[in-house]
Amino acid sequence: MTVAATNASAPMRPQSRPRMAQFLFAAALCLAVAKLALPDGLVRPPDWLVWPFADWFNAVFSFIRDDLGLIHVTRAFADGLESVLDVTANLLYGKNRWPRLGPIPWSVIAITAAMIGYAINGWRLAAFAGLTFVWIAAMGQWQWAMETLSVIIVAAPVSVFLGLLLGTMGWKSARFRLVLNPLLNVAQSLPHFAYMIPVVVFIGVGAKAGAIVTIIFSVPPMIRMTMLGLQKVPSEVVEAGHMAGATRWQLLRHVRLPTARTELLVGVNQVIMQCLAMVVLASFIGMPGLGQKLLQLLQALKIGRSIEIGITIVLLAIMLDRCSKAWAVKQPVHLEKGTSWLMRHKLLVIWAALVAVFWALSLVFPILHEIGRRDALSLAAPLDAIMDWIIGTLDPVTQWLRWFLIVWVLIPLRDGMLWLPFSAVLVFLMAVGWAIGGKRSALVCLGYFGLIAMSGWWDRAMITVYTVTFAVFIATLIGFPLGIWGSRSKARAQAVLLVCDTLQTFPSFIYLIPVIMLFGVNDVAVVGAVVLFAAVPLVRYTIEGLRGVPEAQIEAADMSGATRRQTLWSVRLPLALPTIMVGVNQSVMFSLFMVIIAAFIGTQDLGQEMQRALSSSDVGKGLVLGLAVSFMGLMVDHLITVWANRRRRALGLS
Known part of the structure; x- marks a missing residue:
């Protein structure tokens, strides 16, 4: 009897999933067709289903900020970070802050970028990195670009350090990783603006707020790559470290982290790119730089100037990406024992000599120190002319396409989505989840979109x-x-x-x-x-x-x-x-x-x-x-x- 029962039930299990999914699809269709006969509570979320999540979050934040006094801690941290930002701002574009040595001539920064590119990946990257800064200076965008870079230079190392610390903790502790992974999933799926709002409340606006939101936004990928890199370290390498008598710290510092070097540097690459993306968007909270200028130009519909700024942002993004990726794949070079200091550091010596030469030249030729707006180039006028011609040429097509999409596609699709009863949408999503992953996936779909319905x-x-x-x-x-x-x-x-x-x-x-x-x-x-x-x-x-x-x-x-x-x-x-x-x-x-x-x-x-x-x-x-x-x-x-x-x-x- 047991065997018969087993044989009878065996084929039903794989069939139960499509049958249940079909039932849910049919139920969703019935709810949609019968919308006019449905009670209001099945058409739109009723008042009792909408929970005051926003009020609860605000109450928690008010308690943390005011009652626990966290705002004083965050403001103190922000002030400390601002002092570091003042240093980079002074050196890069001459903001009147300590150490009052800046601004560094643009030609010196360009030659430094070229030398870094050469050290990492040869002449091509050197030329690209150097010419990127030549473009920025020649187009009169130096201060805006340096305002952006002055924040990235501070935010990226802090993000890397925090990512290494939290990633190492997650790798060592399964319990900590159990808490960390869901938080990382949510953090990496949150839109950029969701990071900005708490920062504005706790920090305010401006460069320091932009730096802090950039740090918070760019930490998650470094955490993930740190955990991945440390998990991939071969056990044979660790055993060799144990046999050499290494302590725990020595194993981590001299064995595990160097072995995970490639993954860690990929994490650094992602941090840098995330930093640039957020610094540009942080213009919405008063972050000065290229993003703020681009936002102003787009709002004014100045297409030519917008394209100029856009080209600069793209060049910086490609340069930072190429340099960090090349660094990730470049293997350390080990010189023979007894090599002279000069030979071991010849690129450093060449860079120092070039810096001295260009700094001296910038004192003689001011154009090598700073290119003013009067001397700067501009492609805005020809770009505007080209864009006007393109827009004029394509205008009949774009006008028709805009009319067609809005009238016949977007508005009907939007109205159709809004017409659907929320209960039909929830049941339909459960059906999709059940068809793909069974009961668990159906509940996941219901849970996620049910919470959206409860949000109001x-x-x-x-x-x-x-x-x-x-x-x-x-x-x-x-x-x-x-x-x-x-x-x-x-x-x-x-x-x-x-x-x-x-x-x-x-x-x-x-x-x-x-x-x-x-x-x-x-x-x-x-x-x-x-x-x-x-x-x-x-x-x-x-x-x-x-x-x-x-x-x-x-x-x-x-x-x-x-x-x-x-x-x-x-x-x-x-x-x-x-x-x-x-x-x-x-x-x-x-x-x-x-x-x-x-x-x-x-x-x-x-x-x-x-x-x-x-x-x-x-x-x-x-x-x-x-x-x-x-x-x-x-x-x-x-x-x-x-x-x-x-x-x-x-x-x-x-």
Whole structure:
């Protein structure tokens, strides 16, 4: 009887998941069709379901800030950080603070950047790094760029130190890691503005607030890479350290951390890029520099000047990315014992000599010290002329496209999303979760979007969902074919991936320039910016997935007489799909971030409310809105991760 029962129940388990998912899909459809007959409590979240999360957050923050006096600690820390920022500001652009030695001539900084590039990766990187600073000086953007770099120079080392410390603690303690990982998941899915609001409350505005929010934002990737690097240290290396009599500290300092060097330097690269991205966006809280200038120019619709600033930000991003990546892959050079000090430090000696020469020349030729606005170059006039011609030429197309998208796509899609009963959406998401991962995934979907319903921002969240859904759909139509085309040959894949690497270094603000230029300030521009930003990971992971298909599988298909198209659709794509879905996951996360950032050019979604919370320093409202965006991203991440793991197991890839 036991055997019979087992045999009878065995086939039901795999069938129960699709049956339950089908039932939930049908229930969601019935709720949507019967909307007019539903009670109000099933159409929109009833008052009793909306909890005052914002008030609770504000009460907690008020208690921490005022009753516990944390504001005095944060202000003291901010004042200490400001004194360090004053040093870099004095040296880089001459702010009247201690040590009152600056500003360093722009030519000296340019030659220093060139020498760093040469030391890391040779003449090409040296030329690129040096010419980047020549461009900045020649275009009259020196002070703005140095205001930006003066914060990055302080924030990046602090972020790296904190990331190393917390990452090491997470690696050593399983309990600490159990708490840390969920916090990192939420932190890395929160939009940028969610970090700014508490900082404004505790610190204020200005450069020190920009530095602190930059530190907070850029720490998580360093924590993750530190834990990953230390976990990957081979046990044989550790055993060798034990046999040599090393203490715990010596093992960490001289064995584990050097062995994890590559992962740690990849973390440093991510910290630097995150710092640049946040410093540019911190212009919303009074952070001076390139971001603030770009924001002012975009608001004034001065496209030519905006492009100039945009080029500078892009050059800085690419330079910092290339230098930090080259440092990550560069192996230490060990010279023979007895090598003279001069030979061991010849690049340092050459740099010191060049600094002395250029500093002396800058005293004789003031243009090598500072290029004033009168002497600076400007491409604004020709750029404006070119842009006017492009806009005039494309205007019939862009006008029609803007009209078509707004009238026939965006408004109907938005109205459709807002028309759906919230109960139907929740049941539909449960059905999707059940179909992919069973009961647990269904509850995860219900939990994330149930909390959004309880936040009181359901309609705004649905507008965000419609924008992201449509943008990711269009990005997929662009990125997927482009990725397939790029995977056709190794040379083509390398070229396209290089472009993707470059585009991913751009701070998100940059993607607003071309769409504002073509479409003005409206929802089409927002969708366009999101599409540009979200297409990059789709192209990248499509290429990596297709190029990563084992050659044996392709050869087997060729031997069976399959055409190239049949091999693509029947072999390459099925095997590459788990990797491609990672790109879809990143595309959704990028879209959520960009939608929130693009809110300043006119949307009615969560981003617009988050900017209002930022302007009124409403911590509770800002955190609730930020968590709503985070929950959307975490839900998609969960579903795609579960599906990809199942798919890999089915294909025997894991």
